[in-house]
Amino acid sequence: MAQEMQSDSDLNPDEVEKLLGQLCVDLGFCLPPDAQDRLIENPPGDTDAFTDAVFLAEGMDPKTARRDLYCQVRDCVSAAFAKAGAREAAREEEG
Numbered sequence: 001m002a003q004e005m006q007s008d009s010d011l012n013p014d015e016v017e018k019l020l021g022q023l024c025v026d027l028g029f030c031l032p033p034d035a036q037d038r039l040i041e042n043p044p045g046d047t048d049a050f051t052d053a054v055f056l057a058e059g060m061d062p063k064t065a066r067r068d069l070y071c072q073v074r075d076c077v078s079a080a081f082a083k084a085g086a087r088e089a090a091r092e093e094e095g
Helices: 013-026 034-041 049-057 067-094
Strands: none
Touching: 013 034, 013 067, 034 049, 049 067
């Protein structure tokens, strides 16, 4: 899989919390509270780094994880970053 280096929008703490909840409910990636706190306080700034951080927090190597599972997690993360980007774009248009 080609590494996509993109400059995604930053997720705010509420968005990270919502994303982590979605990953838990939908895909079973229920991170321990300390891992959740780390991601909420200092979220990785792009889709791939955030996805990898979720796998690492689950004790899994993102490079050897099942590709279908990795893609499912990445799709959720990507959607959250896209939504954050739309929020920022709307805010810039207002300001």
